[in-house]
Amino acid sequence: MATTDGRPAFDRLRNSVRQFDVSGKILLMPDMAPFGVRLLASCFRAFGVEAVVMETYKALSLGREFTSGKECFPCQVTLGDILHYLLREKDRLGSSFSPERYVYFMPEADGPCRFGMYNKLQKMVLDRFDEFRDIPICYLSTNNAYATGSIMPADRSPAFRKLSYICVIIADVLDRIGWRVRPYEWRPGMTDAFLDEGLGALRSAIESEGAGIDFSKLFRITEEIAATAATFIDPHKPRRPRIGIVGEIYLRSHPDSNQNIVRQIELYGGEVVNASIAEWINFIAYDRDVKLRRQCKLFWKEGSHGTLRHWWRQWTDIQMERFYQAWRQGQVYRMVMRHLDIQPDHGMGSIERRLEGERLFSFAIGTEAALSIGGALEYAHHDFDGVVNVFPFTCMPSTVCAAVLKPLLHKMRLPYLDAPYDGAIQPNREVAMRTFLYQAKQHLEARLNGRNDKANP
Numbered sequence: 001m002a003t004t005d006g007r008p009a010f011d012r013l014r015n016s017v018r019q020f021d022v023s024g025k026i027l028l029m030p031d032m033a034p035f036g037v038r039l040l041a042s043c044f045r046a047f048g049v050e051a052v053v054m055e056t057y058k059a060l061s062l063g064r065e066f067t068s069g070k071e072c073f074p075c076q077v078t079l080g081d082i083l084h085y086l087l088r089e090k091d092r093l094g095s096s097f098s099p100e101r102y103v104y105f106m107p108e109a110d111g112p113c114r115f116g117m118y119n120k121l122q123k124m125v126l127d128r129f130d131e132f133r134d135i136p137i138c139y140l141s142t143n144n145a146y147a148t149g150s151i152m153p154a155d156r157s158p159a160f161r162k163l164s165y166i167c168v169i170i171a172d173v174l175d176r177i178g179w180r181v182r183p184y185e186w187r188p189g190m191t192d193a194f195l196d197e198g199l200g201a202l203r204s205a206i207e208s209e210g211a212g213i214d215f216s217k218l219f220r221i222t223e224e225i226a227a228t229a230a231t232f233i234d235p236h237k238p239r240r241p242r243i244g245i246v247g248e249i250y251l252r253s254h255p256d257s258n259q260n261i262v263r264q265i266e267l268y269g270g271e272v273v274n275a276s277i278a279e280w281i282n283f284i285a286y287d288r289d290v291k292l293r294r295q296c297k298l299f300w301k302e303g304s305h306g307t308l309r310h311w312w313r314q315w316t317d318i319q320m321e322r323f324y325q326a327w328r329q330g331q332v333y334r335m336v337m338r339h340l341d342i343q344p345d346h347g348m349g350s351i352e353r354r355l356e357g358e359r360l361f362s363f364a365i366g367t368e369a370a371l372s373i374g375g376a377l378e379y380a381h382h383d384f385d386g387v388v389n390v391f392p393f394t395c396m397p398s399t400v401c402a403a404v405l406k407p408l409l410h411k412m413r414l415p416y417l418d419a420p421y422d423g424a425i426q427p428n429r430e431v432a433m434r435t436f437l438y439q440a441k442q443h444l445e446a447r448l449n450g451r452n453d454k455a456n457p
């Protein structure tokens, strides 16, 4: 297997899909969770990387043209996004378009999921365009818990990592504020407009002061957003059935790909809580912790003390990281919940206890299925009135999750809906959604008689 210039294809992939210092480059980021990706782009900008969130879902046909149909939907969407952006950029700049200025950012995951191969596949597609061949792909990987050491100068990486984690949490909280307030707002559209303003204020604060890792200004803005948003709730509107979303992270977070499922549910009378982005980041750190602990035990038994020291150091690092994550996440949620009763995030420990208690699945099997099954059980035990599993058509972990959740939640008499997406419009989706919401309302009525009086505790 060789490229046209004679170099082995695998070497080319290794050299052009890698982790390297992206300072001074234009970093092209695919859109996903709208608040999250924009705050992350601002984190990069605070550290001298000109990060751009690409326009999304404008060229799905391009993504489809260059894939075989065996890939998952997120691969087609993100491929369409990068090709659309680059083709337009080339048209805009003409002869001054220079590929060396750009880096395409496409994280990857290890394990059984195909996602780990998408950046390689997308590089092969970019190589088919002469003018895009020299654009490298930079990734963060679950393999080392999204270590940022090699994509930033070493002295800046720890600060970037802290800032980006804080921004993930703040973005999650902004989402939760929107989901809690929007269904009950006094005037349609006021919550969205206000949150967009808040996002702008947060982005400017991150870009101007974020690198100093003094987060007090970010916290102050976030708290003010929560306090003001709480006043948008009309207390005369009765509390709606609460619907918990689980599923594949890209599909459940990317509104265009999931045909705006959150808005759909709100339209048909529900209040939504989607699984957070931090849940996935925390899971990756947790998973690494478990793997390192296993390695340490192994080397201890073997008496390989030199190797044990190396693994032990890594294990203590991940312990500190997990401690930092839990502390920061708790800090931001507590601050917001002083003003508004958003849904707290569930921790890895409680999800694992649910899974182990019911003996349904195990974190040891890995993949997002563990999180989705555990997350759905958490919703069930926290007075939710329905669960929706959102995933790309043919997604392997989500299909496993559906197989476990459907009979289980049926037994618990909690309404459940599978929502697979591949870009096609399913004519029966609306009927399924409306029926599901009707069941959720009945579930709510059976559970309580719903006065919405907890917005300002």
Ligand code: SF4
Pocket: 072, 073, 074, 113, 114, 115, 116, 248, 368, 392, 394, 395, 396, 397, 398
């Ligand atoms: S998680 Fe699902 S959608 Fe994502 S790559 Fe794996 S199988 Fe595909």
